[in-house]
Amino acid sequence: MLAPTFPSQSLSSSPPSHTATTEQIKKDRHLSRSKLYTANRKSAATFESVHEIRRQRFIRENAGKGQSDTDRRNKEARTRKLRHKIYHQKLSSSWRRPGGKSNIQFFGTFKSFNSRIKKHRRGANSRLACELNAPENDKVIPTNEFRSSKTCPTCHSPAKQQKYRRGNNLVSANGSLRSTNKSCPDFHRNTYNRDDVGAFNISVIGFSKALSSNNQPIPPFCRSMMQTYSVSPSLEKYMT
């Protein structure tokens, strides 16, 4: 449907409704999408699975013949190592804000000891942090992730995982989050992507910590319930 033509004066006050809807949705979304960094993408870039398939085929076809593929495997290992490094260099470079003189990244310090996260493979976090930190004026700041994926990004009240019905049971959806506070300004939207919320909250934790006088984040992300928040005296003059 074509939008009717209006004199320029009325157009400026009321833009065509069909564009306003999509624009409004984009504007409403105050969380940016979290960056995608998965084990599958990483192994595709480093040829990990291709090399493994080739190796299994060699074992199958040459069983009992006394042949060795050590040379080829050494070469492939070197290829994987180089491609692994280049993949992380390019990835961290693509995440930089274009044109920025200096980028600060708050990096979550969550570590799972001796266990895989629900059967998922782990990423090369230290390599990624190292590459993000590599440009001269950039800085990676390790940040505590406490409560970052359990707190509503708008009102900072506790959030819960969204539930859905499977047969007669209600099952939690791990990737989604909803605010429990009915007076939350964003309650009407009430489902967030948990990774987006985690990334946003980590930046809030890191930034509030950097501004504070006692190196503590704002109270919703504090371990101690008694903690109060105060801005560093050296930064108060910048507040209006």
Ligand SMILES: [Zn+2]
């Ligand atoms: Zn909320």
